[in-house]
């Protein structure tokens with residue numbers, strides 16, 4: 001069994017990034033299990049580093065128990081969302097207890113436009129590398145939700161193979177411990 005901690009950077013009920021994550025989960029090999037992180041966390045406050053909120057402790061435990069991490073990010077003003085940054089900042093602290101250290105990881109994202117999260121993913125890559133994650137370089141997945149999802153949030157048939165190829169490559173990346 002390969003366990004993936006999944007960070008979806010949107011709290012929106014109808015989030016296209018949640019839909020993208022669910023589709024990648026559905027198209028992943030059978031032995032891959034997605035564990036969705038509850039992103040509705042308090043705002044990061046360094047005063048609490050010595051006494052973390054229970055929701056944060058739970059989130060860090062999930063990341064540490066996972067074999068890999070998948071970030072599914074919206075693009076907000078040419079970067080990734082504050083919701084995503086907040087969760088990452090918590091998981092990286094307190095100093096010396098970075099839950100992401102050495103974890104195999106990948107970044108994907110969905111937006112409503114043709115440029116589909118290119119800049120958000122690039123900005124997030126910078127943070128993930130700093131936090132010592134083993135990022136998968138290829139294949140990349142920039143998802144246009146307008147043309148790629150049907151009215152039920154299911155990926156359209158023409159895009160399924162592409163998502164399946166990504167999911168299989170990511171499962172291998174995690175199984176190989178990001179080597």
Ligand code: FNR
Nearest residue numbers: 010012015016017018074075076077078111112113
């Ligand atoms: C956006 N959106 C957006 N899209 C994009 O391609 N590039 C961008 O820079 C931005 N900037 C941006 C800022 C803010 C504050 C919002 C709320 C939205 C549009 C965004 O891609 C769209 O709302 C997606 O639907 C967000 O993803 P979820 O919430 O559906 O997962």
